[in-house]
Amino acid sequence: MSETLHQAGNGNTTDIEVPWPDLPPISDAALQRLSLTHKSIGSIASKEGYEMLAHVGDAILLAVNVEEFFITCLLRDLFPKANKGDITELRSRLVDREMNCQIAEHYELPSNVKAGKGVSETLQDSIRQKGELWEAYLGALFYSYVKEFDRQETETTMNIASLSIGGHSSVTSPTDNHHYSHIQFHGRAFDSLVPFLEAPYIPFARNVVDPGMKHQKDLLDIASRSKSKAELQEMKQKEQIRELVDNKGKENGKPTLVKDEDGNGGKDKFKATCEVTMNDGIILFGEGFGRNYKDAETIAAYMVHVEYKKRTHSVSLSKKMTHKRR
Structure with a gap:
């Protein structure tokens, strides 16, 4: 069944058509109960409740091991040319509290x-806690698959043992080394989760891609190498420019937080400005956008420094041409 999810990113909301799959049942009754039981319930007071399972569910979605876990693998498959930094950025957009909360509410x-x-009302109003319920359900579903595979393996082992000639068998008893038996089923349990997760998360992943992200990263890389901010400050000290002002007219002289205007579900950005007054009174202006104060100011300083170089080069070239005509 396809329904619309309103994917938010720090102020932005984008409607996505999501082919929601049915929520798989958790076959193990104890895990089912635990996945929907808060630690405030008397029978498990002082224990973790569903938070233990949420920790596992979070790992299933966000573990950084590219070969093993879901979100990173999915992004790698969808965007094979993306570098490690791009994948990390996309992953942070794709799995956040609001996203998890909306999935939990859908189900x-x-x-x-x-x-x-006293906890129920707070929980219903908490984006973080509702998001944890989605992670807890994934954790319980994962462990229910593990237990089911373990049960099947135990039955198979016992059947083989019962069919051995003369009742003698070299097959290890199901209870031998049982401490380690669950680990061998983790991969199969994860494989069982993937088809369910792919249906909603593939459209999520495609929606969070910012077409300008690569350009922004390249610009920041160039601006950082240029050391424009330091050069402009040195020029001011040497009186090669009359004035240098960052974020003119802004409170505390800091960059301002603005909404991402691309409408693609990206996160809000900081906007910084840099204004240079040259000794002849000409005012040059640059602005930059970044994920934090430093990135925005670095780009703004670079942009105005480029304008300064263009102007001084143009003035210098004009003087040379005038000199040649004389």
């Missing part, structure tokens, strides 16, 4: 959670 997990008095 009505918050309305089914059991919590102690």
Whole structure:
């Protein structure tokens, strides 16, 4: 069934058509209960409740091991030319509290959670806690697959043992080394989760791609290498320019936070400005956008420094041409 999800990114909202799959049932009853039980419930007071499972669910989505876990693998498959920094940036956009919260709400997990008095209302209003319910459900689903594979393996082993000639068998008892038996099923459990997760997360992933991200990263790389901010400050000290002002007219002289105007689900950015007054009174202006103060100011300084160089080069060339005509 395809429905619309409103994907938000720090103020931006983008509607995405999502082919929502049915929520797979958790076959293990104890895990099912735990995935929807808050630690405030008396029977598990002082324990972790669904938070233990949420920790596993978060790892399933966000673990950085490219070969093993879902989100990183998915992004690698969808965008094979993206570098490590691009993948990290996309991953941070794709899995956040608001996204997890909306998925949990779609599957009505918050309305089914059991919590102690005074906690239920807070939980219903908490984006973070509702997002944790989605992670907890994934963790419980993962472990239910592990237990099911372990059960199947145990039955198979016992059947082989019962068919051995004369009742003698070299097959290891199911209880031998059982401490390690679950680990061998983690890969199969993860494989069982992937088809369910792909349906909603592929459109999510394609939606968060910012076409300008590569250009922005290249610009920041060039601006950082240019050391324009330091050069402009040195020029001011040597009185080669009359005035240098960052973020003129802004509170505390800091960059301002602005919404991403691309409408692609990206995160908000900081906007910085840099203004240079040359000794002849000409004012040059540059602006830059970045994920933090430093990046925005670095780009703004670079842009105005480029304008300064263009102007001084043009003036110098004009003087040379005038001299030649004489």
